[in-house]
Amino acid sequence: MKHTLQQVFRSGKFIFGFSILVAILLIVIIYPLVIPDPPLAIIAQGTFFEPGIYVNVYDSIIAPKYTLNLEGAAAKRIASRLNSDDRLAMKEWLVAVGIPEDEIDIEDTALLLELWETHFDPKTQIAGMTNARRNYYIRLNASLEGLLATEAAIIAVKNPTTGALEEKSVVAQSDFVNANKVANVRLLPLGTDNFGRDVLTELIAAARVSLQIGFVAGIIATSIGLTLGLLAGYIGGIVDDIIMFFTNLFTVIPGLVLLILISFSIGQERRGATTIAIVIGLTSWYWTTRAVRAQVISLRNRDHVNLSKLSGHSIVHIILNDILPYIASYVVMAMILQISSAILAEAGLSILGLGPRTTEVPTLGLMMNWAMIYYAHTLGKWWAYIPVLVTIALITFSMNLMNTGLDQVFNPALRD
Amino acid sequence: MAERKVCLSGSGLTKIYGFGRTRTVAVDHVDFNFYEGEVISIVGESGSGKTTLAKMLLGLTSTTEGEIYFQGQRRDISTQRKKLEYWKNIQAIFQDPFSSYNIFNKIDAVLLDCINMRGGHGFPRAKKVEMMTEACSFVNLKFEELTNKYPFELSGGQMQRLMIARIFLLMPKILIADEPTSMIDACSRATILDMLMGLRDEIGMTIIFITHDIGLAYYVSDSVYIMEKGKFVEYGTADEVILNPKEPYTKRLINDVPKIYEEWDLSTV
Numbered sequence: 200m201k202h203t204l205q206q207v208f209r210s211g212k213f214i215f216g217f218s219i220l221v222a223i224l225l226i227v228i229i230y231p232l233v234i235p236d237p238p239l240a241i242i243a244q245g246t247f248f249e250p251g252i253y254v255n256v257y258d259s260i261i262a263p264k265y266t267l268n269l270e271g272a273a274a275k276r277i278a279s280r281l282n283s284d285d286r287l288a289m290k291e292w293l294v295a296v297g298i299p300e301d302e303i304d305i306e307d308t309a310l311l312l313e314l315w316e317t318h319f320d321p322k323t324q325i326a327g328m329t330n331a332r333r334n335y336y337i338r339l340n341a342s343l344e345g346l347l348a349t350e351a352a353i354i355a356v357k358n359p360t361t362g363a364l365e366e367k368s369v370v371a372q373s374d375f376v377n378a379n380k381v382a383n384v385r386l387l388p389l390g391t392d393n394f395g396r397d398v399l400t401e402l403i404a405a406a407r408v409s410l411q412i413g414f415v416a417g418i419i420a421t422s423i424g425l426t427l428g429l430l431a432g433y434i435g436g437i438v439d440d441i442i443m444f445f446t447n448l449f450t451v452i453p454g455l456v457l458l459i460l461i462s463f464s465i466g467q468e469r470r471g472a473t474t475i476a477i478v479i480g481l482t483s484w485y486w487t488t489r490a491v492r493a494q495v496i497s498l499r500n501r502d503h504v505n506l507s508k509l510s511g512h513s514i515v516h517i518i519l520n521d522i523l524p525y526i527a528s529y530v531v532m533a534m535i536l537q538i539s540s541a542i543l544a545e546a547g548l549s550i551l552g553l554g555p556r557t558t559e560v561p562t563l564g565l566m567m568n569w570a571m572i573y574y575a576h577t578l579g580k581w582w583a584y585i586p587v588l589v590t591i592a593l594i595t596f597s598m599n600l601m602n603t604g605l606d607q608v609f610n611p612a613l614r615d
Numbered sequence: 616m617a618e619r620k621v622c623l624s625g626s627g628l629t630k631i632y633g634f635g636r637t638r639t640v641a642v643d644h645v646d647f648n649f650y651e652g653e654v655i656s657i658v659g660e661s662g663s664g665k666t667t668l669a670k671m672l673l674g675l676t677s678t679t680e681g682e683i684y685f686q687g688q689r690r691d692i693s694t695q696r697k698k699l700e701y702w703k704n705i706q707a708i709f710q711d712p713f714s715s716y717n718i719f720n721k722i723d724a725v726l727l728d729c730i731n732m733r734g735g736h737g738f739p740r741a742k743k744v745e746m747m748t749e750a751c752s753f754v755n756l757k758f759e760e761l762t763n764k765y766p767f768e769l770s771g772g773q774m775q776r777l778m779i780a781r782i783f784l785l786m787p788k789i790l791i792a793d794e795p796t797s798m799i800d801a802c803s804r805a806t807i808l809d810m811l812m813g814l815r816d817e818i819g820m821t822i823i824f825i826t827h828d829i830g831l832a833y834y835v836s837d838s839v840y841i842m843e844k845g846k847f848v849e850y851g852t853a854d855e856v857i858l859n860p861k862e863p864y865t866k867r868l869i870n871d872v873p874k875i876y877e878e879w880d881l882s883t884v
C-alpha cells in the first residue's frame with residue numbers, strides 16, 4: 200500500500216495534475232479568507248468594465264501632490280486621446296476638403312491640429328460619407344478641444360448659498376499622486392461582468408462551488424456505482440439481473456437528456472447547488488457500476504477469494520477485504536473521472552439555463568451562461584468568459600492528468 | 616484389512632460451463648467412493664476437469680447434476696452456516712501459491728483466521744502466537760521472521776509450506792491438494808510432499824491428491840482415479856492401476872513419465 204503510494208507520487212503526470220488541482224484548491228480556499236467580499240455583490244454601475252486598476256478620481260485630487268517632470272508625458276497624454284486611427288481619419292477629411300496630401304504630416308500633432316481647426320466644419324457635405332462617419336468626426340472634434348493646452352486645471356466647488364464656483368485647488372499637468380496614498384484604489388484583475396460584479400472574486404467563488412458540486416456528485420455516483428457493482432458482480436444471479444436491468448436502462452437513456460429532464464422538472468426555484476449535485480450524481484453512477492462489476496467478476500473466482508471462503512469469512516468480509524482492495528485503485532480513478540465529468544455536466548446544464556438558481560452562488564456554468572446571455576463574446580468582453588473556460592479546462596485537465604498518471608502506475612503495460 | 620469407511624462419495628457428478636457454442640462439459644457423470652484415512656490420487660492431463668471436480672467437492676462451485684455425500688449423508692451447504700460447518704471438515708491447497716493469498720493481508724492474519732475458525736477467538740494473544748509458531752515450525756518456517764511480512768515476500772515453496780501450516784492449524788478431516796507442487800521449483804517439491812504426508816500421519820486426515828504426474832501418484836497414494844475429459848476411465852489401488860493399466864489413456868500417462876534409468880531415445884523426440 201505504502202509502496203503503491205510512493206510509486207504514484209513518482210509519476211510525473213500524476214504529480215503535475217495533482218499540483219494544479221492542489222493549487223486551485225488552495226486558491227479557492229485561501230482567497231475568500233484574504234478578500235472576504237461577497238462574490239455576487241454588484242459594485243460597478245454599468246456592464247463589462249475592463250480589467251485594470253481603478254483609482255478613485257475624487258481621492259486622487261485631495262491626495263498629496265508630487266511634481267514629476269517626465270519627458271514625453273505630454274506626448275503620451277495626447278496619444279491617449281488621439282490615436283493613429285484618428286489621425287488617419289483626420290487626414291482623410293482634410294484630403295477630401297482639398298488639402299494636398301503631401302502637405303499633411305500626421306505625426307506632427309501641432310500642424311495637424313492647426314489644419315483641422317481651420318478646415319473642419321461639420322456642415323460640409325462630403326460625397327459618400329455615411330451619417331455614422333459624420334457623427335464620428337463630430338465626436339472626434341469635440342475630444343480634441345484643449346488637446347494642446349498646457350495650463351493647469353482648476354478644481355472648484357459650488358458655494359452652497361451663492362451658487363458661485365470657488366477655486367479649491369489647481370491641478371498642473373506635471374502633478375502626480377502616489378497611488379498608495381489614494382484612499383480608494385480597486386484592482387479588478389478581470390474587470391467586471393454584465394451585472395457589474397468583480398469577475399475574479401466571482402470566478403473563485405464559482406470554482407469553489409463547482410468543485411463542491413463535482414465532489415458531491417462524484418462521491419454519490421461512485422458510492423452507488425461501487426456498491427451496486429460489487430453486489431452485482433459478487434453475488435450474481437437474480438441480484439445481478441435486477442441491478443443490470445437498471446444499469447442498462449440508464450445506459451440506454453443518454454445521461455444528459457435525463458439530467459435535463461430532471462432539472463427541468465425540479466423547477467428553477469428548488470434547484471440549489473446541492474440539488475444539482477445530487478441530480479448529477481444520481482444520473483451518472485451507471486458506468487461505474489458496469490466497470491466495477493466487470494472487475495469483480497474477474498476477481499470472484501480467484502484462489503485468494505476461494506481461500507478466504509474456506510477460512511470461514513462472510514460475504515461482507517470477502518467483499519471488503521478480498522475484492523475491494525484489489526479494485527481500490529480502479530475505483531479512485533473512476534471517482535476522479537466522475538468528479539471531472541460532474542463539473543462539466545454542471546457547466547453544460549447551466550449553459551442551457553438549467554443549472555442552480557442564480558440568486559445565491561455562482562458556478563462556472565452559470566458564469567458561462569451569463570456571459571452568453573449578455574453577448575460577452577460578440578462584444579469582445581473576453582474577461583467575462585475566457586477565464587471561466589480556462590478554469591474549467593484546468594480543473595478537468597488536472598484530473599485527467601492525474602488519472603493518466605495513476606493508470607500508468609497501475610497498468611504497467613502503459614508505462615513509458 | 617480393517618473395515619474401510621467411506622468419507623466422501625459422489626454419484627453422477629457433472630459440471631457444465633457455459634451454454635450454446637461455449638458449452639464445456641468439464642466433469643461428466645463421475646461416481647466415486649473416497650475412503651477415510653486414505654490418500655486418493657486423481658490423475659489426468661491438464662484440462663481434464665480435475666480442478667473443477669475439486670471445486671465442486673469443496674462447495675466452491677455449484678454442481679450441474681449429481682449428488683455429493685459426506686460421511687454417508689447427502690451434503691447440505693445451502694446456507695452460509697452449513698457451509699462453514701462443512702469447511703471445518705474439508706480444506707484445500709491450491710495449485711498456484713502466488714494467487715492463493717490476499718496480497719493485502721499479512722501472514723499473521725492468514726494463520727489467525729485458521730485459529731479463529733477452530734474456535735480460538737477468545738484465546739489470549741500469547742497462546743495464539745504459540746499455536747502459530749508451532750504450525751510454522753512444523754513446515755520449517757520461523758514465525759518470528761514471518762510476523763509482519765506479506766505472503767508475497769516469501770518464495771513459492773515457502774508460500775506452499777505456509778499453506779500446509781494453515782492445514783496444520785485447521786485439522787480438517789479431508790484435504791484436497793490440487794497440484795500443490797506443480798508451480799514450484801523441483802527442489803522444494805519433495806519437501807512439500809514429505810510435509811503433506813507427515814501432516815496426514817499427524818492428524819489422520821484423508822487426502823485427495825490431484826496431479827498430472829502419475830509417477831507422483833504412485834509414490835504417495837492408496838487409490839488412484841484416472842480422469843480423461845471429465846470422466847473417470849479407470850480406478851483402483853495404486854498397484855492395480857499403475858502396475859496393471861487397462862486403459863490406453865492410463866498407459867499413455869505412464870509412458871509420459873520420464874524414467875531416469877532408461878536411455879532417452881532422442882530420435883523420437
Ligand SMILES: Nc1ncnc2c1ncn2[C@@H]1O[C@H](COP(=O)(O)OP(=O)(O)O)[C@@H](O)[C@H]1O
Nearest residue numbers: 632633639641660661662663664665666667668
Ligand atoms: N470458470 C470456467 N468457465 C468456463 N470453463 C471452465 C471454467 N473453469 C474450467 N473450465 C473448463 O473446464 C475444463 C476443465 O478445466 P479444469 O477443471 O481446470 O481442468 P484441470 O484442472 O484438469 O486442468 C477445461 O476445458 C476448462 O477450459
Ligand SMILES: [Mg+2]
Nearest residue numbers: 665666710794
Ligand atoms: Mg487444474
